[in-house]
Amino acid sequence: MPEIVVCIKQVPDSSKMEVDDTTGTLVREGAEMKINPFDLYAIETALRIREQVGGRITAISMGPQQAAQILREAFMMGVDRGVLLCDPRLAGSDTLATAFAIACGIQKAVAKAQLLVCGKQTTDGDTAQVGPEIAEFLQIPHLCNVSGILELGENALVATVDLMDVVQTVRVEYPCLITVEKDIFPPRLPSFRKKNEARNKPIEVLGCADLVSNNLGQFGLDGSPTHVEKMFPPQTDKPRVRWTGTGAELAERMTEQIKRLKLWQSDAR
Amino acid sequence: MPDKLVIHTEKITDASRIIGLCPFDAIEFQRDHYAINAACKMCRLCETNGPPGAFEFVEDEQVTSDTSQWRGIAVYAEHSEGNLHPVTLELLGKAQELTAKNHQPIFVLLIGHKLGSLVETLSAYGVDEIVQFDHPQLDGFRIEPYAAAFEAFIRQTKPAVVLVGATPIGRSLAPRMAARFRTGLTADCTELEMQPEGELVQIRPAFGGNIMARIATPHHRPQFATVRYKVMREAAPLPNPALKIRLMQIAESLLDSKIQILQAVRRGRETDITEATVLVVAGRGIANAKDLAMVQALTDALGGQLAATRPMVEKGWLEAKRHVGLSGRTVKPNLLITCGVSGAIQFTAGIMNSECIFAINNDPDAPIFQVANYGVVGDLYEVIPPLTERLLSTRRSPT
Numbered sequence: 030m031p032e033i034v035v036c037i038k039q040v041p042d043s044s045k046m047e048v049d050d051t052t053g054t055l056v057r058e059g060a061e062m063k064i065n066p067f068d069l070y071a072i073e074t075a076l077r078i079r080e081q082v083g084g085r086i087t088a089i090s091m092g093p094q095q096a097a098q099i100l101r102e103a104f105m106m107g108v109d110r111g112v113l114l115c116d117p118r119l120a121g122s123d124t125l126a127t128a129f130a131i132a133c134g135i136q137k138a139v140a141k142a143q144l145l146v147c148g149k150q151t152t153d154g155d156t157a158q159v160g161p162e163i164a165e166f167l168q169i170p171h172l173c174n175v176s177g178i179l180e181l182g183e184n185a186l187v188a189t190v191d192l193m194d195v196v197q198t199v200r201v202e203y204p205c206l207i208t209v210e211k212d213i214f215p216p217r218l219p220s221f222r223k224k225n226e227a228r229n230k231p232i233e234v235l236g237c238a239d240l241v242s243n244n245l246g247q248f249g250l251d252g253s254p255t256h257v258e259k260m261f262p263p264q265t266d267k268p269r270v271r272w273t274g275t276g277a278e279l280a281e282r283m284t285e286q287i288k289r290l291k292l293w294q295s296d297a298r
Numbered sequence: 299m300p301d302k303l304v305i306h307t308e309k310i311t312d313a314s315r316i317i318g319l320c321p322f323d324a325i326e327f328q329r330d331h332y333a334i335n336a337a338c339k340m341c342r343l344c345e346t347n348g349p350p351g352a353f354e355f356v357e358d359e360q361v362t363s364d365t366s367q368w369r370g371i372a373v374y375a376e377h378s379e380g381n382l383h384p385v386t387l388e389l390l391g392k393a394q395e396l397t398a399k400n401h402q403p404i405f406v407l408l409i410g411h412k413l414g415s416l417v418e419t420l421s422a423y424g425v426d427e428i429v430q431f432d433h434p435q436l437d438g439f440r441i442e443p444y445a446a447a448f449e450a451f452i453r454q455t456k457p458a459v460v461l462v463g464a465t466p467i468g469r470s471l472a473p474r475m476a477a478r479f480r481t482g483l484t485a486d487c488t489e490l491e492m493q494p495e496g497e498l499v500q501i502r503p504a505f506g507g508n509i510m511a512r513i514a515t516p517h518h519r520p521q522f523a524t525v526r527y528k529v530m531r532e533a534a535p536l537p538n539p540a541l542k543i544r545l546m547q548i549a550e551s552l553l554d555s556k557i558q559i560l561q562a563v564r565r566g567r568e569t570d571i572t573e574a575t576v577l578v579v580a581g582r583g584i585a586n587a588k589d590l591a592m593v594q595a596l597t598d599a600l601g602g603q604l605a606a607t608r609p610m611v612e613k614g615w616l617e618a619k620r621h622v623g624l625s626g627r628t629v630k631p632n633l634l635i636t637c638g639v640s641g642a643i644q645f646t647a648g649i650m651n652s653e654c655i656f657a658i659n660n661d662p663d664a665p666i667f668q669v670a671n672y673g674v675v676g677d678l679y680e681v682i683p684p685l686t687e688r689l690l691s692t693r694r695s696p697t
Contacts, residue, residue: 117335123482125476125480125483129477154504155486156473156483156485156486157473158472158485161441161471161477162473162476162477164441164474165473166477170442170555172470172557190466192439192466192467193465193466194379195378195562195565196563196565197561197562198560198562198563199440199557199559200557201557202556205556238333245334254480254518255483255514255515257511257512258499259511260504260511261509261512262510267671268671269671269673270672271667272674276683277680279681279685280681280682280683280687280688282674283674284685286656286672287689288692290654291531292576292633292653292654
């Protein structure tokens with residue numbers, strides 16, 4: 030298993046975010062940032078795989094300069110290389126444009142990626158879309174919701190996939206992409222022995238011009254089919270009412286209100 | 299967004315005046331070629347004043363769809379082991395609502411093997427066409443053959459909108475398809491609306507529900523959206539559904555997969571109150587352990603889960619995994635009904651994210667009424683039995 034890639038993202042630490050009024054996208058400046066918690070499981074999975082079959086792990090991220098911080102954290106956990114896709118033209122990317130840029134970045138930075146590992150989802154976007162979209166752009170198979178790795182072979186791995194109603198045990202050939210469940214392996218803490226090493230380790234920075242053709246329209250806001258038209262606070266007009274009456278009257282009002290609010294479906298299974 | 303300027307560096311002979319062509323400094327020289335940066339305003343002065351052929355204005359046909367060629371709403375019908383996933387009926391319900399105004403067709407896409415009974419179930423819901431791919435290679439979900447069938451369906455049917463349940467399978471398949479068609483996908487929409495021109499308005503919570511985002515996919519088709527289970531209202535069967543059933547075939551080679559299913563085990567669902575969409579909480583107002591049967595009956599009538607406050611767990615009346623509150627679980631159901639719960643802060647901290655809270659308590663000063671959306675001031679022993687009875691009779695005669 031020569032080349033393993035882990036895709037990681039820097040996310041806001043707080044759930045209170047500001048939104049740019051003109052573009053409708055997030056204002057990332059100023060917010061406290063951290064590594065997406067789900068990505069720790071992806072890094073740990075990659076490290077366990079390397080312990081078993083050897084190889085090299087490249088962590089790749091996309092974001093502003095300060096996102097280099099999470100690549101250093103990945104170094105401290107034991108990742109070998111860090112690649113940051115950083116270009117103002119990547120700003121405003123939706124999941125499609127993000128996946129496209131990362132797929133291009135992986136192709137550029139890692140000649141023969143065998144196994145790509147992503148976290149289940151991010152805590153900011155919360156879409157779980159970028160992993161499968163990267164796999165599509167790279168034209169490799171993917172498994173989502175991987176809850177365990179059972180076997181690592183020369184040409185394939187065997188994993189358990191949690192589809193909620195059904196748990197599959199599947200064998201997938203390399204190259205492939207997996208997104209891993211929380212708790213697949215408990216993530217290790219950053220090593221302080223590696224801290225100094227991580228500080229001096231170079232991070233490879235790639236811009237759009239390094240990635241592909243001159244078709245810059247595929248990146249950033251221009252390469253994003255979805256447009257955030259506006260952000261608005263959730264309706265806070267939740268009622269605060271009080272009812273009194275006989276048991277039967279109260280029961281009737283509750284039933285009617287529950288039906289009216291579509292809170293429950295009469296033939297729910 | 300489709301418009302782009304492409305620079306043909308090889309056609310530039312006099313380099314000295316290239317950068318100055320742009321009043322916005324959007325032309326840059328990068329190592330060995332010129333490039334347009336984000337400052338470009340698409341004024342096209344470079345095309346007009348630059349060397350012939352050096353600046354080309356192009357519309358990228360590949361990434362833009364002629365939106366008028368795409369019609370109708372497609373619903374991906376998810377199923378496992380012969381059972382339709384109920385989110386499918388909810389998506390159909392939404393599709394019926396969305397097409398009510400513009401009379402566009404509704405398509406249902408079924409992918410799998412031995413789909414007969416599912417087709418029968420779905421045919422009651424007044425869809426225009428059920429399109430099915432039925433093949434042994436499609437027995438059990440594997441991404442590449444399912445994606446190949448999905449792609450063949452989209453290419454032939456050209457739906458303007460594709461709705462997929464935000465289940466593990468849907469969340470694997472939908473992004474794969476959106477990327478294949480270079481189009482937009484919005485995850486976990488909580489509301490969808492149709493604009494007169496066929497544009498789908500997609501609304502979803504962002505940042506843990508702190509803010510809602512209104513999203514559109516203006517220039518690309520299909521417009522993909524996923525919706526979680528129990529967010530939309532289920533479709534009602536129609537009395538005389540008109541229906542066409544189309545069996546589609548795809549080339550065997552497209553059904554090849556690098557994935558081999560070694561085993562598929564059906565899982566019994568574990569009780570997990572954090573996942574429940576309807577929760578009924580038993581509190582200290584329940585006088586005897588045997589009275590829990592009454593609360594359980596209400597819970598069953600709602601198809602929900604029974605939860606408890608700390609004292610109930612400490613008395614051993616209910617298991618610890620049903621404990622809601624600061625020291626127990628934090629829950630986020632759509633509907634939460636507290637029965638005889640006073641509402642100490644240690645408890646209410648665990649329910650604050652609930653969509654709608656009903657509180658039944660006979661003490662009008664109970665703190666639970668400060669957080670409940672509907673405060674029901676009454677004796678739970680007088681309210682719960684008739685409430686259960688009414689809910690059950692509603693279930694027997696659906697609206």
